[in-house]
Amino acid sequence: MDKKLLTIVVPCYNEQEALPLFYQAIIEMEKNGELAPVDLEFVFVDDGSRDNTLEVFRGLSAQDSRIHYVSFSRNFGKEAGIYAGLEKSTGDYVVIMDADLQDPPAMLPEMLSYIGTGEYDCVATRRVDRKGEPPIRSWFARKFYRLMNKISNADIVDGARDYQMMTRKVVDAILAMKEYNRFSKGIFGWVGFRRKWLEFENVERVAGETKWSFWKLFIYAIDGIVAFSTAPLIMASIFGLIMCLVAFIFIIVIIVRTMIFGDPTNGWPSMVCIILLVSGIQLLCMGILGEYLAKTYLETKNRPIYLVQEEK
Template sequence: MTVTVLVPVYNEMDVLPECCRRLHDVAEARAEDFEFLFVDDGSSDGSAEWLLALRERDPRVAVIELSRNFGKEIAVSAGLDHASGDAVMLLDADLQDPPELIPDFLAAWQEGYDIVYGQRLSREGETWLKIRTSHWYYRVINLLSDVPIPADAGDFRLLSRRAVEAVKGLREKHRYMSGLYAWIGFPQKALPYHRHPRHAGRTKWNYWRLWSLALEGITSFSTVPLKLATLLGVVTAGAAFLYGVFFLLRTLLFGNPVPGYPSLIVVMLFLGGVQLICLGIIGEYLGRTYVESKQRQLYYLRGLHPRRESEQDG
């Protein structure tokens, strides 16, 4: 059996040597034929050059170079498009997800599970705010989504060949990979583990990128926000109608005193805020529909360097 270890890379020169060393140790202890597929997502720190040099020394290494930085979700998709293994193991280069757990994923796969995902029990080295917002996000998206998305699970997972082929058939431009893995179905199993701190370097995920990813997940797998916007509009219109009836009755019974200026400003600002929120929700969905309608390619390659089969066969 061939196992492809898929590693997206973006300016990870600080961690690549240690990552490759630990992957090599795991592969040496196993009977499966391992392929290490690195997808360089437009790195500018020499990561691609280092990986190409490694490929000259290790015939198990394959390198895909994207034409620019497309983002991690697209880099993973490009790797899945070119992965040839019977099973594909997704792993981040920063070593927060330990490669030494790969045998546990393979054991679960051999039990008959098509997707085995790592479920984080702890997240050492991350801030309290990031941990709590991540916890809340998974609970919110599962309240909104029709497809249950495993909580506290990232890209650390193994996919069988038929799961890979299923994901490859989903070509939407705005991609939330954790949701796509859940959407395709097939038998899935959680593998609890403790996440390690980053081995070296700095994370590429700032709060703005995390917020954008959260919006991708919600808008890709739920139309509940649109329904909530409609409900908010109905409730606001109903409240305005009742408020108007109240003023009508008060005028008929007690005369027409000069209305208060502060209450008028509050009502105007409230209604304006509701309208902007609803327009923003509609805009998020409309923008994604616009992008999908252009039918652009997911990515372009600057270079494709498969594993050197000739040396492997020799």
């Protein structure tokens, strides 16, 4: 019986230090027979790195013919890197991993054992803790996942990683979603299929520094909400309706008060507060509408998700 082919997709941005360690960790597992059920293929994606990541790709590819790589013309983001890696993959199974070893390679045999039974189409992973992260960042992350599950129809699990192993059927379903504004965690949940979750404790980076600042994560969260939920638009409509009712009530109150007590000149501080409140809500609603319009505008351009400078 022929072995299945496992493609390991690794999106990279400035990972020259971590890449050799990642590759060596996988090769050690292969030598020890832990990946015996499958043959391996590597697809590395250089997301416009400014260090020697591409040179590392070339060196590894020269010594191992199973290594393929794609180098972008500039930085297009991890979402584009994941998509490019999935497009270039040819394996029966495909697993997405980070080069910094925060996605433990030791979990690969267990993932293979589950997906090999045919009972599951995807084996996904989630972190059970966030040790090493700033508390405020962890708090916002937990609230984000809770919010997303309430306002969208995508199954997004708290602590979910991009680290997951999929059958070719799942990969093809993801590639069929060619939207420019991509939010992979939402896409993985939206396509469905039979999914097995594995848990692991947080692992520190083996080398280099994280590329995700709090601000970048915040923008990423906003992109996810806009991509998989129209709830903010509904909230904007509700805000508008509430303020109309409040304004109507105030009009009645002012008319009644004037008829009973005359027309005193006091009350301007409360009026200023009301104006500021209403103006703030209007600007918030305009911002929400603008965000959706911006995403629609980008989609209608039909620009490619990424551009390739070099590949092998």
